Amino acid sequence: MARLHFEDSAYQNRDTETVLDTLLRHQVSVPYSCRNGVCLTCMLRCSEGPVPAAAQKDIRETLRIQGCFLSCLCHPIADMTIGLPDDSLVFGRATVTAVDKLADTICRVRLLPAMPLYYHAGQFVNLHRSDGLVRSYSLASLPRADSDLELHVKRLPGGAMSNWIFESLVPGAALDIDGPHGGCYYLxxxxxxxxxxxxxxxxxxxxxxxxxxxxxxxxxxxxxxxxxxxxxxxxxxxxxxxxxxxxxxxxxxxxxxxxxxxxxxxxxxxxxxxxxxxxxxxxxxxxxxxxxxxxxxxxxxxxxxxxxxxxxxxxxxxxxxxxxxxxxx
Ligand SMILES: Cc1cc2nc3c(=O)[nH]c(=O)nc-3n(C[C@H](O)[C@H](O)[C@H](O)COP(=O)(O)OP(=O)(O)OC[C@H]3O[C@@H](n4cnc5c(N)ncnc54)[C@H](O)[C@@H]3O)c2cc1C
Missing domain, CATH: 3.40.50.80 (Nucleotide-binding domain of ferredoxin-NADP reductase (FNR) module)
Incomplete structure (x- = not known):
């Protein structure tokens, strides 16, 4: 059974558990969302120990070589020293340029990233609210035609992020984003x-x-x-x-x-x-x-x-x- 060294503590991983399961069982505060390897919110970085290939397969090369992996997919094979990835590795800043209602419960959010984002239409980014809430949204924009990123957000009853976007997000606001992620794009x-x-x-x-x-x-x-x-x-x-x-x-x-x-x-x-x-x-x-x-x-x-x-x-x-x-x- 592997031990996980996270910040100043060590946690015993159980046989069937992922790294994320072990941390959550011990009430360690780490970000996560889908728990299914899709949204990439639960990314951590390993500084010592082997990272199973399955936990890195959908992560882009630059992050992979720095030891980043998805904790929800990671079944450790030996002891690991892990931590949250450096914000500078993962996040970029973006400014909201427009929020337009496209239907009663759907709005379009336009964002201008501070640094150019190299992406394909159809990939997704994660939006980070300042309190740590993270959700994924797909990119409807086309890099060669649109200067801003374009997202379409559906408002869900009781939805934490989507209601906040509808009610509180205004042009000029700054957000952290990470991405692009995902392989759903045109070849x-x-x-x-x-x-x-x-x-x-x-x-x-x-x-x-x-x-x-x-x-x-x-x-x-x-x-x-x-x-x-x-x-x-x-x-x-x-x-x-x-x-x-x-x-x-x-x-x-x-x-x-x-x-x-x-x-x-x-x-x-x-x-x-x-x-x-x-x-x-x-x-x-x-x-x-x-x-x-x-x-x-x-x-x-x-x-x-x-x-x-x-x-x-x-x-x-x-x-x-x-x-x-x-x-x-
Ligand atoms: C790769 C990826 C891409 C995505 N792209 C988009 C996108 O382009 N546009 C978009 O709008 N969303 C997209 N999503 C979903 C998005 O990330 C959020 O999950 C969604 O906006 C709900 O977040 P929330 O915080 O508002 O709701 P939450 O607070 O997470 O959920 C609130 C309530 O809504 C209910 N709920 C959750 N999902 C649904 C549902 N589908 N139908 C009905 N009720 C539901 C929950 O049970 C809960 O009671 C994407 C997700 C992934 C993983």
Whole structure:
């Protein structure tokens, strides 16, 4: 059994526990959010001892070589000396330039990072509130076209970060961000493959960025974007996406509504059902799935069964398994 040396204390790791489990069992205050290796909030740094490869696989190279790892995925194989990563390794400062309401419960936040952020549309950043609350948001902006980062935030009943963004975040405010993270983005070298993009709710944010990236890269094959929500108010980029479809022959936008009222021009269906009804053979396609974990996980299997290779299915489930975030001191 490994021992974990954290600050001035040592903690015994139990066989089935991750590093994060052990620290939380001992009431050690460390940041975390999804506990599933997706949001990267729980990143720690190891200064002594081996780091299992599985705990570093989604971390960018510069952080990996400095010993950063995801504590929620790390099952220690020997004693480790660990700590919070240096803020300068992880955080950047950004200024809010706009907060605009796109629908009743959806707003667009624009941020200008103090240092240039090298990212792909569709990746995500973590926003840090000054009390330590951290949440992930996907990048809808396109680096070569937009000077600001663009995020789409859904307001959730009782949601700590999303309500704060709606009620208190104003232009001029400064925030810490870390990122970019994630592998859900357009690959320009694959311009000769059809793309299927399926998202629900604000799962549209990364897909909007990916679709714009593909079109700006002169993608040769068809790009089909299915956006699902319950009410028409949730089709919050309807106008922009219809205009994109008019401007580009190879881009199709299919707005899908699962509620009772379905205006002309929208499909009465969930996005994934409509997508598979239209496209049932996906060999050689690249598939992007973003939004609620239930939809993403279910649709991943359907895409695989329809012939897409697992390596060709990029997904960003908006994991929210654990709602508690412990403030950093
Ligand atoms: C990689 C990644 C990318 C993400 N990108 C985006 C994005 O672009 N836009 C975006 O809006 N969100 C995105 N999320 C989700 C986001 O990080 C937050 O989890 C979300 O904004 C809720 O945070 P909160 O603090 O407001 O709510 P919390 O305080 O965490 O939760 C408050 C309440 O809401 C409930 N709740 C949580 N999730 C849901 C849900 N899906 N539906 C209904 N109730 C729920 C909880 O049970 C709880 O009662 C992403 C998540 C990940 C992991």
């Amino acid at each position: 320009a070298e694959e311009s000769d493959r059809p793309l299927l993009l399926i998202g629900n709710g604000t799962g549209l944010a990364p897909l909007f960025g990916i679709a714009r990236d593909a079109l700006a890269s002169d993608h040769l094959e068809p790009i089909h974007l299915y956006h699902g929500t319950r009410y028409s108010d949730g089709l919050y980029l309807d106008r922009e996406l219809r205009a994109m479809a008019t401007a580009h022959d190879n881009f199709t936008y299919v707005p899908c509504l699962s509620g009772d009222e379905v205006p002309a021009g929208c499909r009465r269906s969930r996005a994934e059902r409509a997508a598979f009804a239209d496209h049932s053979a996906l060999a050689d396609w690249r598939v992007y799935l973003c939004g609620s974990p239930a939809m993403v996980n279910k649709t991943k299997k359907l895409a695989f069964l329809a012939g897409a290779a697992l390596a060709d299915i990029c997904s960003d489930p908006f994991e929210m398994t654990d709602k508690r975030a412990v403030p950093r001191d």
